[in-house]
Amino acid sequence: MTSTPLSPDAIAQIKQAAGDHLFLHAQQTADWRGAGPRMYVKGDGVWVWDAQGNKYLDAMAGLWFKSAGYGRKEIADAVYKQMTEIDSPPAGGVVPVQAQVAAKVASLYHDKNARLFLVSGGSEAVETAVKMAKKYHHLNGKGGKYKILARRGSYHGGTAMSASLGRANADTMGPEMVGAINVVNTTPYRCAYCDGKCNLKCANEIETVIQFQGADSVAAIIAEPISAAAGIHVPHKDYWPRLREIADKYDVLLIADEVITGFGRLGSWFGTERFGVKPDLTTVAKALSSGYAPIAAAIATKKVADAFIGDQSKTFRHLITFGGHPIAAAAAVKNLEIYEREKLVENSRKMGEYLFDQLQKLYEHSIVGEVRGGYGLLAAVELAQDRQTKKQFPKEAGLATKVPQKLTKKGIVSFRAADLIALCPPLIITREQIDFIVKVLDETIGELEQELGVK
Ligand SMILES: Cc1ncc(COP(=O)(O)O)c(C=O)c1O
Structure with missing residues (x-):
């Protein structure tokens, strides 16, 4: 060609x-x-x-x-079909393909009862997961838990809040999100603690920060399974299990930012699978549609999602007009079909x-x-x-x-x-x-x- x-x-x-x-x-x-x-x-x-x-x-x-890969005509056809049938729903409605993509992703996730909040890109997915984590604690009577721990050098997005987390692309934009606490990353080749022979001090440091901040003020830890922004260092095999252990000990939610690693990048549907860990919330974006259309999601386990089900006071009051746009959802459904077939x-x-x-x-x-x-x-x-x-x-x-x-x-x-x-x-x-x-x-x-x- x-x-x-x-x-x-x-x-x-x-x-x-x-x-x-x-x-x-x-x-x-x-x-x-x-x-x-x-x-x-x-x-x-x-x-x-x-x-x-x-x-x-x-x-x-x-x-x-x-x-x-590029040039997938069948994704273009699926998008065309959706666009000519109904491109987007009237206010408050849904289009079937939005439910379809949510159900498909949940079927691939560690929790088959997971619920997706569909958005348009990774930064929005991170914003959504962070808001969800804070409100989850609020709904459980622990509204004081608002701080989010992120690892220095990680990248979680370009919007004002997500850019506060990890600060990989920090810029001069004034005060960052209140409660964004940046902790040590895991960078085995250039580790300040262990010279390559991991002793998990980088993970243990996160526990120390939670104790210092006060567990009753910490809502979540966010981390990428392997951080591309921080240098694609592969963490020690016990690193992620240790993060899970710390999160459980202090009633802190574990958010896996799988915007890059979600959908096969690490040789498993989700990157955390490779490290044997089940996060409470997961953010996905890029490969969900292989980039054919902008779509992303915050995936909540049933434990987290159920907190939002009930009367109006429990409603997750979060709205992104084009979140999970049907055209993008159609691209994602076809993309995942290709994934399975090939x-x-x-x-x-x-x-x-x-x-x-x-x-x-x-x-x-x-x-x-x-x-x-x-x-x-x-x-x-x-x-x-x-x-x-x-x-x-x-x-x-x-x-x-x-x-x-x-x-x-x-x-x-x-x-x-x-x-x-x-x-x-x-x-x-x-x-x-x-x-x-x-x-x-x-x-x-x-x-x-x-x-x-x-x-
Ligand atoms: C791990 C991670 N989280 C979040 C984002 C933000 O995604 P987006 O650029 O789609 O808003 C990125 C973007 O590269 C990313 O790599």
Whole structure:
């Protein structure tokens, strides 16, 4: 397959319009000047084409979401059908496909009696789960429990409240959410407590914070099964069970933020399954529709959801106009059908093992500090000046520009790759395509070594 390039005039016109009128998300908008961000015009499977007709393997699955791959006509057909039947309900009503997607996701979740609050994106899902956790305690006569513990360096969203949690993308926007308490993360390769031989002090510290804050003031702990924002460090196998234990001990709800890991990314439907833990609330988004339409959800276990069932005083007074939009719900239902038919979760597990195995070859390069992964198709290669001391490259080494430039030139789309190269390919990926990714990484790192004069 190929893609017809746009004419240089058409590209110039679009760039002019974008440069004058469009904000770039979390990027410097002035970057539209000069070469500007790459414009993509076509996608098929794991491949995408830019406006100039160049082809790339998308090793990031969009922004961690294109799990079923690009160009799925049957998802487009399902959306078209829904749109032409009834695109959205009158006030207070529902459209059948909204119930259908909720029931399907609940059937895949650890609690088959779970209830979903459908929204449009991950940040809204996090806002919803946090509000739900606070009101849950209120309804149980413990309204003083309002604080939310999040781990430093984690990312839970871009809205004002969710950005307070973890502060991965902190900005100067004034006071954060009252009650957002940021605690230590788990980053085994760069752990302040244990030098890689985990003693669970990072988890135990969370208990210390709860005791210090007072358990009667803490509503929930929120954490990603593996935090992409904090560096794709795989936690110790006892880390998540320890979080569960702490949450239970202090009557604190455990919220798993599975916006990236939900729907097969770690080789299981939900990432927490890999760590043997059942959270009270789970947030999902991106891969729910493989990014074909914006849909997300806060999933509440029956224990939590039942608190909201009864008279009007128990109603969860939370409303997002386009939350769970039927068109997006139709895309999600079809996407999950594809998942089951093509066994994408199994493929993620199998191909994830293969990817992790192949990435070990990169240790031949002295600037490879650590290769992380082994849990489905989420992996990372961290570059360091010295593997033993883990000394990081200075800014002047220019990795933030050199690495993405080299990867793109060799035919791979990455995201903010610098000394940490994240890998999150579509779950449909094959061995041959993984071989291509590893070959490109091998060449890229080899060239970097020569340029940096370390070999
Ligand atoms: C773990 C996690 N939570 C929440 C969000 C926010 O999702 P969204 O950008 O869809 O609002 C993200 C986005 O990347 C995420 O990775």
